Amino acid sequence: MNAIRAVGRLWLVPVTLVAWEIATRVAEQPFFPPPSATLVRMGEMWLSGPPSRLLLTEQAMSDFGPSLARLFAGWALAAVIGVAAGVAIGCSTRLSDYLDPLIHLGRAVPPPLLVPFFLALLKLGTPAQLATIVFGIIWPILVNTIDGARTVDRQHLETARIFGFSTVQRLTRVIVPAAMPKIFAGLRLALSLALILLIVAEIFAGSGGLGYRLLSAQRTYLYADMWGCLVVLGLLGYLLNSAFLLLERRVLAWHRNARQTT
Amino acid sequence: MLEITDLVHSYGSHRVLDGVSIRAAEGELVCVVGPSGCGKSTLLRSVAGLIRPTGGRVLIDGRPVERIPDNLAVVFQDYSRSLYPWMTAANNVALPLRRRGLDRRRRREAAMAALDQVGLADAAEKYPWEMSGGMQQRVSIARALAYRPSLLLMDEPFGSVDAQTREDLEDLVLRVCAHHGMTTLLITHDIDESVYVGDRVIVLTRSPTRVAADLPVDLGRSRDQIATRQLGAFVRLRAEVGRLVRGGSPTPTVLEKH
Amino acid sequence: MEHARVLRGVAGVAGFLAAAEIVGATGLIDDRFLPRMSAILRGAAELLADQEFLADARATLAAWGLGLLLTVAVAVPAGLALGALPPVERAVRPLIEFLRPIPSVAVVPLAILLFSDNLHLRVAVVVYAASWPIVINTIYALRDVDPLAKETLRSFGFGPMSVLLRVALPSAAPFIATGIRVAAGTAIILVISAELLAGGAEGVGIYIMEAASGNRMDLMLGATLWAGLFGVLSNSALVAVERRLFRWHDARAGVAR
Ligand SMILES: Nc1ncnc2c1ncn2[C@@H]1O[C@H](COP(=O)(O)OP(=O)(O)O)[C@@H](O)[C@H]1O
Numbered sequence: 142m143n144a145i146r147a148v149g150r151l152w153l154v155p156v157t158l159v160a161w162e163i164a165t166r167v168a169e170q171p172f173f174p175p176p177s178a179t180l181v182r183m184g185e186m187w188l189s190g191p192p193s194r195l196l197l198t199e200q201a202m203s204d205f206g207p208s209l210a211r212l213f214a215g216w217a218l219a220a221v222i223g224v225a226a227g228v229a230i231g232c233s234t235r236l237s238d239y240l241d242p243l244i245h246l247g248r249a250v251p252p253p254l255l256v257p258f259f260l261a262l263l264k265l266g267t268p269a270q271l272a273t274i275v276f277g278i279i280w281p282i283l284v285n286t287i288d289g290a291r292t293v294d295r296q297h298l299e300t301a302r303i304f305g306f307s308t309v310q311r312l313t314r315v316i317v318p319a320a321m322p323k324i325f326a327g328l329r330l331a332l333s334l335a336l337i338l339l340i341v342a343e344i345f346a347g348s349g350g351l352g353y354r355l356l357s358a359q360r361t362y363l364y365a366d367m368w369g370c371l372v373v374l375g376l377l378g379y380l381l382n383s384a385f386l387l388l389e390r391r392v393l394a395w396h397r398n399a400r401q402t403t
Numbered sequence: 404m405l406e407i408t409d410l411v412h413s414y415g416s417h418r419v420l421d422g423v424s425i426r427a428a429e430g431e432l433v434c435v436v437g438p439s440g441c442g443k444s445t446l447l448r449s450v451a452g453l454i455r456p457t458g459g460r461v462l463i464d465g466r467p468v469e470r471i472p473d474n475l476a477v478v479f480q481d482y483s484r485s486l487y488p489w490m491t492a493a494n495n496v497a498l499p500l501r502r503r504g505l506d507r508r509r510r511r512e513a514a515m516a517a518l519d520q521v522g523l524a525d526a527a528e529k530y531p532w533e534m535s536g537g538m539q540q541r542v543s544i545a546r547a548l549a550y551r552p553s554l555l556l557m558d559e560p561f562g563s564v565d566a567q568t569r570e571d572l573e574d575l576v577l578r579v580c581a582h583h584g585m586t587t588l589l590i591t592h593d594i595d596e597s598v599y600v601g602d603r604v605i606v607l608t609r610s611p612t613r614v615a616a617d618l619p620v621d622l623g624r625s626r627d628q629i630a631t632r633q634l635g636a637f638v639r640l641r642a643e644v645g646r647l648v649r650g651g652s653p654t655p656t657v658l659e660k661h
Numbered sequence: 662m663e664h665a666r667v668l669r670g671v672a673g674v675a676g677f678l679a680a681a682e683i684v685g686a687t688g689l690i691d692d693r694f695l696p697r698m699s700a701i702l703r704g705a706a707e708l709l710a711d712q713e714f715l716a717d718a719r720a721t722l723a724a725w726g727l728g729l730l731l732t733v734a735v736a737v738p739a740g741l742a743l744g745a746l747p748p749v750e751r752a753v754r755p756l757i758e759f760l761r762p763i764p765s766v767a768v769v770p771l772a773i774l775l776f777s778d779n780l781h782l783r784v785a786v787v788v789y790a791a792s793w794p795i796v797i798n799t800i801y802a803l804r805d806v807d808p809l810a811k812e813t814l815r816s817f818g819f820g821p822m823s824v825l826l827r828v829a830l831p832s833a834a835p836f837i838a839t840g841i842r843v844a845a846g847t848a849i850i851l852v853i854s855a856e857l858l859a860g861g862a863e864g865v866g867i868y869i870m871e872a873a874s875g876n877r878m879d880l881m882l883g884a885t886l887w888a889g890l891f892g893v894l895s896n897s898a899l900v901a902v903e904r905r906l907f908r909w910h911d912a913r914a915g916v917a918r
């Protein structure tokens with residue numbers, strides 16, 4: 142039953158793949174290798190290692206390891222700074238009045254523009270890439286957190302005052318949970334933006350990581366490798382987004398249900 | 404216990420309260436009834452210390468209200484917003500008890516006892532959105548009870564539940580307030596309810612608001628939804644309150660009893 | 662009230678500029694890498710008279726504007742078609758769900774192979790990346806149209822096409838507009854990324870790289886400042902247009918921003 146439904150839902154995927162395979166074989170265009178060739182290259186590049194390492198090759202380690210580490214480090218750093226600052230700003234109308242124009246300006250700067258700047262400031266390598274990611278993705282987190290903290294239900298805050306919650310309790314038990322749906326929306330946007338900036342930073346400045354592999358494959362005419370990188374990046378984006386949605390669904394169960402019933 | 408003297412409050416140039424004086428003795432359940440928009444919530448918020456009134460004085464146990472007093476609890480009208488939807492009923496009730504210096508286990512016990520009192524012992528692990536409106540309002544009442552305030556303020560607590568639930572909740576409040584001996588100020592726009600629940604009924608005028616009348620309710624403490632509402636005294640009092648709320652002047656016969 | 666807010670905003674900006682200048686003046690940071698605030702502002706002012714920068718800015722804006730126009734022309738009809746034809750939407754959704762999370766800049770190397778003209782390359786990348794928010798918002802908006810409104814019209818004997826034109830489209834329009842605003846932000850990121858990664862002769866990204874290799878941090882940050890100001894202005898303009906066009910729309914929350 143489930144299988145039938147899955148076929149009903151997913152049939153276009155295999156159809157597209159087969160059509161793509163046929164079209165590329167007929168056209169014999171070097172830029173567009175057949176999907177089967179791409180798949181084979183992906184296996185050779187990343188999944189032909191020893192079983193003790195889950196088949197992952199040296200190259201897989203050096204492509205994915207640093208990229209994922211930078212991605213998560215940058216995202217986590219931006220999340221901590223963005224949420225903390227956002228709660229502080231959102232709780233104080235005065236502070237947000239002062240900072241509003243600066244925040245608008247900051248979030249409007251296209252983050253890739255800063256890649257050359259951070260490279261010059263911090264030298265090639267991880268610090269510059271981290272700085273690019275953090276600076277680029279902090280804005281959706283910050284703006285969403287401010288919005289969430291600012292629009293906490295008045296009655297929720299008054300209840301906290303009536304029952305004499307301490308400042309810490311007010312923050313951790315009332316304001317942050319109430320702002321959580323908005324914070325999560327910001328974090329999710331930030332995650333996909335982080336992947337984009339990671340690739341820009343790696344291509345532009347890196348010496349390792351998936352973005353670097355992608356560009357060097359293109360420059361050395363290894364088009365199946367390039368497509369393999371594209372596919373893997375798509376998979377990575379998909380997995381990150383799905384994992385995050387799963388987390389969001391768990392953490393925000395109350396939010397979805399509360400909205401359904403009222 | 405509670406002394407409100409000449410309370411005045413204006414929002415900008417809009418004068419809402421124009422010298423309201425109300426007194427409540429220890430353990431008394433005083434109902435405040437008035438037309439919608441006359442400033443009942445404003446009155447309650449001044450007593451709770453949530454806003455600073457423009458003029459007048461509020462004393463609780465002889466002390467002026469400057470900050471939010473720590474022996475006071477509030478039950479708000481809107482049940483859908485009075486509980487934290489990200490916490491279970493038990494946690495909603497237990498959270499304020501940290502201020503009472505209880506450890507985790509004792510907070511939990513107190514919360515369970517309070518939920519038991521409002522008939523929700525089985526729903527402790529439910530989230531607010533898993534409960535009906537009446538149940539949610541019971542949880543807010545349990546939260547107030549567990550806090551053990553000496554003054555309980557309720558702002559139209561049954562305004563948004565259905566009629567049957569409303570009667571149950573009225574009886575619940577009568578029972579627990581008597582049991583704990585709490586002084587209670589219950590605000591309502593429902594004339595029937597004010598007479599049924601109150602030891603005294605304070606009637607407010609339209610804004611700019613003053614006290615139109617202060618009527619004792621001689622119906623005894625034990626009340627019954629059907630029998631009490633049929634008593635001649637109840638019917639007369641309800642008619643009197645109704646007249647006053649609509650802007651009529653006090654009838655001498657009722658006032659004589661005072 | 663409003664007056665006080667504006668004053669505070671101005672004070673905040675002034676305070677930030679002053680603080681940055683003071684930190685620069687203490688010499689804690691080598692001003693070859695992070696120039697003083699006054700130098701950045703001077704650099705920004707110089708840029709306005711710099712023909713080369715102006716040409717680069719025009720090139721970037723052209724790619725952005727053209728890309729966005731083309732995106733709207735492609736993505737709105739695509740979204741409408743998918744939103745109006747649920748079976749098609751259901752069939753295509755797995756493809757969308759796989760393509761959308763591909764970080765859009767990853768297609769730049771592919772685009773480099775396919776387009777020799779830099780403008781075409783940038784426009785193509787923009788269309789690919791900026792279509793998603795519009796398509797998705799349009800699908801969701803059409804799905805959210807009040808069924809009662811549709812049935813009302815149908816009960817008066819209108820056909821499906823006029824229902825789409827008279828009810829579905831107007832009530833979906835605010836969400837589509839929001840999608841376009843999001844797409845505008847995405848598009849500028851993509852144009853500049855493409856400039857940085859694919860090189861070329863013209864564009865703000867190219868200008869910045871040249872300034873970086875010439876160690877002109879002041880010009881680099883000055884150009885960045887202009888890019889940010891342009892972003893603020895274009896975004897506010899789009900918000901203002903949305904407000905005017907959709908005054909009847911009660912700013913329903915919860916749309917992707
Ligand atoms: N925060 C406020 N700012 C301005 N006016 C208010 C505010 N709160 C209440 N009011 C006004 O004061 C009057 C009394 O409000 P309220 O105390 O809520 O009345 P009630 O609870 O009796 O319905 C109303 O006219 C209302 O519009």
Ligand SMILES: [Mg+2]
Binds near residue numbers: 558
């Ligand atoms: Mg009220």
